[in-house]
Amino acid sequence: MDAEYGKARLRVEELRREIEEHDYRYYVFDDPVISDEEYDRLIRELERYEKLYPELITPFSPTQRVGGKPGQGFATVAHMAPMLSLANAFSNEELNDFDRRVRAAVSGEKVEYVVEPKIDGLAVSLRYTDGNFILGATRGDGEIGEDITNNLKTIKSIPLHLRCYAARLEVRGEVYMAKETFARLNNARSEAGEQLLANPRNAAAGSLRQLDPRVAAQRSLNIFIYGIGFIEDITIQSHTQALKFLKDAGFRVNPLIDVFDEISDVIAYCREWQGKRFALPYVIDGLVIKVNSLGQQERLGATMKSPRWAVAFKFPPEQAMTKVKKIIVRVGRTGVLTPTAVLEPVLLAGTRVTRATLHNEDLIKLKDIRIGDTVIAQKAGDVIPEVVEVIKEKRTGQEEIWRMPERCPVCGSQTVRPEGEAAVRCTSMACPAQSREGLIHFASRNAMDIIGLGPAIIDQLLEAKLINDPSGLYNLSYEDLISLERLGPKSARNLLDAINKSKENSLARFVFALGIRHVGEKAARILADHFGTLDNLMAAKEEEMTAIPEIGPKIAESIRDFFAVEQNRRIIDKLVRAGVNTFEKRKDQTGNKLLAGLTFVITGTLGGYTRQEAQEFIRERGGNVSSSVSRSTDFLVCGENPGSKYEKAFALGVKVLNEEQFKAMLGM
Numbered sequence: 270m271d272a273e274y275g276k277a278r279l280r281v282e283e284l285r286r287e288i289e290e291h292d293y294r295y296y297v298f299d300d301p302v303i304s305d306e307e308y309d310r311l312i313r314e315l316e317r318y319e320k321l322y323p324e325l326i327t328p329f330s331p332t333q334r335v336g337g338k339p340g341q342g343f344a345t346v347a348h349m350a351p352m353l354s355l356a357n358a359f360s361n362e363e364l365n366d367f368d369r370r371v372r373a374a375v376s377g378e379k380v381e382y383v384v385e386p387k388i389d390g391l392a393v394s395l396r397y398t399d400g401n402f403i404l405g406a407t408r409g410d411g412e413i414g415e416d417i418t419n420n421l422k423t424i425k426s427i428p429l430h431l432r433c434y435a436a437r438l439e440v441r442g443e444v445y446m447a448k449e450t451f452a453r454l455n456n457a458r459s460e461a462g463e464q465l466l467a468n469p470r471n472a473a474a475g476s477l478r479q480l481d482p483r484v485a486a487q488r489s490l491n492i493f494i495y496g497i498g499f500i501e502d503i504t505i506q507s508h509t510q511a512l513k514f515l516k517d518a519g520f521r522v523n524p525l526i527d528v529f530d531e532i533s534d535v536i537a538y539c540r541e542w543q544g545k546r547f548a549l550p551y552v553i554d555g556l557v558i559k560v561n562s563l564g565q566q567e568r569l570g571a572t573m574k575s576p577r578w579a580v581a582f583k584f585p586p587e588q589a590m591t592k593v594k595k596i597i598v599r600v601g602r603t604g605v606l607t608p609t610a611v612l613e614p615v616l617l618a619g620t621r622v623t624r625a626t627l628h629n630e631d632l633i634k635l636k637d638i639r640i641g642d643t644v645i646a647q648k649a650g651d652v653i654p655e656v657v658e659v660i661k662e663k664r665t666g667q668e669e670i671w672r673m674p675e676r677c678p679v680c681g682s683q684t685v686r687p688e689g690e691a692a693v694r695c696t697s698m699a700c701p702a703q704s705r706e707g708l709i710h711f712a713s714r715n716a717m718d719i720i721g722l723g724p725a726i727i728d729q730l731l732e733a734k735l736i737n738d739p740s741g742l743y744n745l746s747y748e749d750l751i752s753l754e755r756l757g758p759k760s761a762r763n764l765l766d767a768i769n770k771s772k773e774n775s776l777a778r779f780v781f782a783l784g785i786r787h788v789g790e791k792a793a794r795i796l797a798d799h800f801g802t803l804d805n806l807m808a809a810k811e812e813e814m815t816a817i818p819e820i821g822p823k824i825a826e827s828i829r830d831f832f833a834v835e836q837n838r839r840i841i842d843k844l845v846r847a848g849v850n851t852f853e854k855r856k857d858q859t860g861n862k863l864l865a866g867l868t869f870v871i872t873g874t875l876g877g878y879t880r881q882e883a884q885e886f887i888r889e890r891g892g893n894v895s896s897s898v899s900r901s902t903d904f905l906v907c908g909e910n911p912g913s914k915y916e917k918a919f920a921l922g923v924k925v926l927n928e929e930q931f932k933a934m935l936g937m
Contacts, residue, residue, distance in 0.1 A: 276317050280327050284315040288331045292425050292436045293432070297521040320910060329401050329429040334486070343415035343478070346406045349395055349439040349499040353411055354574055355557065355581040361536050364558070367580045368532035370561060372611045374569050376575070381561035382535050383508045385526040386542070387581050387733050388493055389552040390445030393421065393472040395494075397438040400431040403925040407477070411574075413420045423486035432519035437501040440515060442494040446473040447550050450489045455653065465653075469552050494520040495557075509713055528561060539582050546584065547618040555583040588647040588657060588679060596627065600702035602696040603786075608633060608673070609654055610644075618648040624881055625654040629691040630673045637661075639668035653892040675701075685830050686821070687786075699738050699785060699836040705731060707784050711739045715790055715881055716782035721764040729753045738840050739782070742768055743847035769780045775885065776803060776853040782839075786827045794888070795819050796828075803841070803851035806833045845871050863936065864892030868901055872915055873908030875928060899922060906931045 286313050295301045296769075301308075310333065313332035319326045326333065358364050371380055394414065396404040405421035406414035421427055424444065431438070446454075451469040458465055466472045476488040478794045496510050509528060516522045529535050539556050546553050560566050560578040569578040592613045599607050608627040615622050625646055627633050636659060640642065641664040644656045673693050677684055682697035699705055708727045714718040717740070730736045735749050745768065780803070781793035788796070799817050800806040806828070812827035831837055845851055869887050871880050871894070879887075884894045884908065898905060898917045905925045907920040918925055926934065 274322065277322050278325060278924055281315065281322075284311055284318070285330060287311060288315065289428070290633065292331065293519055295389075295425075295427065295520065296632040297426055300358050313834055316922065326579050328571050331429070334425065334429075336635065343480075344415060344417045345409070345413050346404060347413050349437075350396060350398065350407045351411050352392060352414070352441060352474075352498065352839065353571055353576050354408075354552050355579055357555075358580050358582045359585070364532060364536055364539070364580070364582060367558070368535075371569065375565050378499060378565065379530070381507075381895065382510075382529050382532070383526060383561045384529060384535055384560045385495065385559075386523055386546075386553040387555040387557045387583075388443040388445050388523075388550075389468065389470045389554045390443040390492075391490075392872060393417070393442055393444055393477070394498055395421065395427065395440050395442065397431055397435060397440075399436060400434050402427065415478070417930075419482040420479065420485040423482055424490050424492055425808075426492055426521040428519040430519075432656065433514075433517055434520070435500060435503060437499065439498040439500075440494050440520065441496045441498050442492045444473050444477060444490055444492045445469060445551050446476070446488065446490055448552060452653070454488065458541075459601060459605065459626075464528055465626070491551075492521060493523045495523070502855045506563055506565075508559050508563065511563075527559050533744050543584050547620070553584075554580050560867070576613045586647050587618055588645050589615045589643060590615055590648050590660070591622075593640055593642045593644055593656070596633075596638075598674060598678050600677060600695055600700065603706070604677075604700065604703050606673065606677070606684060608671070608695045610638070610642075612654075615646060617646060617654060620774060621646070622646065622654045625656050627656065628687075630693060631691050633659060633671060639664075639670055641665075641668040650791075680836075682834060682836060687830075688827060694786070696830055696834040697836040698831075698834075699840055701737070704737055708736070708742075710784050711782045712742075713782075714879070716778060717774055718767075718778070718879075718881070719764075719771050720767045721760065722767065726753065726756065726764070738843075740840050740843035740847060743772070743844070743849070773850055776801075776851055779803070779844075779851065780806065783830045783831070784839075788823045788828065792820065792824055797853040801847075801853050807838075807841075863890040864934070866891075866902045868893045868895055869906055870895050870914060870923075871906045871908070872897050872920070873911040875906075875908040883931070892934065904931075904934075 288308075291301065291303060291308055291311070295308075314331070316332055316534060319330065319332060321400055351765055358367060392408040394406050394408070395402060395637075402422070403418075404416065405418045405427075406416055408414055422429070423443075446469040451466070451472050454472055455465050460821060466475065472488070473490055476485045476490055479485050494515050495512075496508070497505065497515070503514070505514060509526075512522050512526065527538060529538065530762075535558055542553075542556060552726065560582050566576070566578040569576070571577055581813070586595065594611045597609050597611060599609060601607060608630070610625045610627050612623055612625055627638065636657055638656055643660045645658050645660065646654060647657050648654050673684070675684055676682065677697065677700055679696035679702045680695065680697050680700040682695050682700060684693050685696055686693045695703065697703075705724075705727060708731075709724055711717055712722040712727070722742070729751070731742075731751070732746075736742055745765065747761055750756055751758060753761075756764070775797065777790075777794040777797035780788065780797055781790050795817060796806055796814070800809060809828075811829055812824040814820045814828060815822055864887060867893055871883055875883055887894050893904065895902060898914045898921065900921055902918065902923045903919070905914060905923050907915055907925050907927060915925065917923075
């Protein structure tokens with residue numbers, strides 16, 4: 270056993286070194302030398318060893334980058350040296366003034382200026398002890414920031430170990446979100462009817478301040494390290510030498526850095542980048558100019574807020590005048606109607622712009638944007654075209670006031686605007702603009718759980734016009750399915766069986782699968798338990814629903830609006846005629862009381878059934894299910910590969926059940 274453990278320990282160390290090297294090449298230099306599949310194989314092998322020998326897991330393992338559970342809030346942390354903000358310059362004259370002040374303070378000495386892109390992101394500090402990443406924090410007030418270590422660990426270009434030793438080191442960097450990532454995130458928010466983020470900086474900052482590190486991990490953030498705040502026992506004499514040390518240590522340093530002796534060359538460089546910046550995959554809002562010599566920096570000193578040895582030259586936003594030719598409406602996958610201005614073509618931030626999002630009806634009214642107006646347009650964060658303002662002096666009287674349509678432009682259904690929301694929505698689940706995502710949701714694991722019916726199959730079914738709403742799934746034949754690309758005889762039979770099996774699901778699953786706005790799994794279960802049948806729920810008045818403690822007016826109004834749409838009722842009728850269950854399954858009183866008053870938490874992978882099925886078994890017997898372990902937890906059901914919940918249950922003295930013990934308790 271000792272020999273096996275020794276071999277495992279050596280292999281774990283080898284795997285970590287290899288994975289860290291591949292992370293460095295991929296995320297810092299964008300120069301991978303192995304395929305994604307090979308990289309995933311290394312990760313899986315490391316995870317397998319760490320599962321067999323949990324004592325080998327360290328906070329610096331590549332498997333520990335994403336934390337398992339949300340935090341309760343951010344602790345504060347003092348920086349090892351102040352993180353000062355930069356003074357801004359907006360003109361050539363202000364840069365010349367900066368140069369005169371520097372040269373006066375170091376009279377007669379040669380001055381070098383290092384010029385680097387000013388990333389529009391969030392400044393952070395990273396602290397290393399004995400070469401290991403131990404803490405990361407926001408800038409805060411410059412003296413004290415927030416501890417966001419777990420979120421920063423999700424950024425794979427941040428090394429968990431340094432490639433060269435430093436006893437104690439604190440570096441500064443800028444976390445940012447790439448333009449493409451930002452556009453994808455805002456598109457998703459638009460589809461969901463959520464407020465759009467103003468710019469990539471807000472998106473990056475908001476991602477890092479999520480209490481759940483898994484959210485930050487999904488946002489594909491990146492970082493450039495631009496300086497050293499504190500270093501122990503290593504002598505560095507210039508900023509360029511510091512950047513070389515940082516690069517050698519494994520940090521991602523921006524390659525677009527240049528050094529100049531004269532401020533006139535700096536000014537020319539700033540002017541050059543003012544136009545070139547739009548070609549970058551990330552947003553820069555200026556350039557940072559720093560005195561290169563650290564000795565000169567020390568003599569120049571700082572004010573209360575800003576160093577005297579650095580300045581940020583800020584680019585002016587690029588704007589252009591154009592005309593609003595018309596306003597069109599796009600219907601997103603969740604039914605949100607988004608107005609878009611069709612513009613006379615104009616060049617903005619290096620691209621030809623013909624459309625600009627108008628977000629919602631309120632914004633159009635606030636800015637008084639009319640069809641035919643002459644407007645000023647710009648790209649928010651150099652990414653998303655937007656209308657800044659209307660030039661009302663250029664109005665001729667021919668401009669038209671625009672109003673949001675009362676009917677969906679795609680399917681003609683009535684539109685609604687829920688109270689307190691800015692979004693206007695199509696109410697029909699049969700709307701072609703919503704059908705694909707609605708079908709994906711309907712078939713998903715927590716809804717009707719139709720195994721094998723993923724987005725690719727749904728796309729083929731829609732393209733072949735075999736279905737156009739969920740009811741069509743139950744009319745599919747084996748011949749229909751076998752005709753689909755890459756669906757063999759066995760897969761077609763399995764999918765047909767899964768569709769038929771889904772008819773037996775609980776009412777709670779069916780209500781959730783309908784995709785009613787604001788009705789999640791928990792609300793669907795509460796409604797199914799209370800009303801018992803779909804007919805009762807459809808006939809319920811708002812006051813009947815809000816009389817249930819967990820159901821608020823927003824959910825009740827959404828349910829009423831959904832069932833009031835004739836197309837929705839027709840689809841439900843077809844589902845009922847196809848044999849889909851619309852009754853909540855009732856257990857006898859003995860069964861209902863079996864687990865009454867007991868609270869369960871489930872962790873790990875269960876062998877005999879899914880986690881959702883286990884939760885339903887508990888609830889059917891009167892028990893409660895929680896997502897986190899606390900002192901009020903009665904039992905932790907533990908499957909394979911348990912997470913941190915097992916350790917917390919052990920620490921709190923919560924009784925742990927294996928699968929066999931759990932089945933026995935259920936009476937199965």
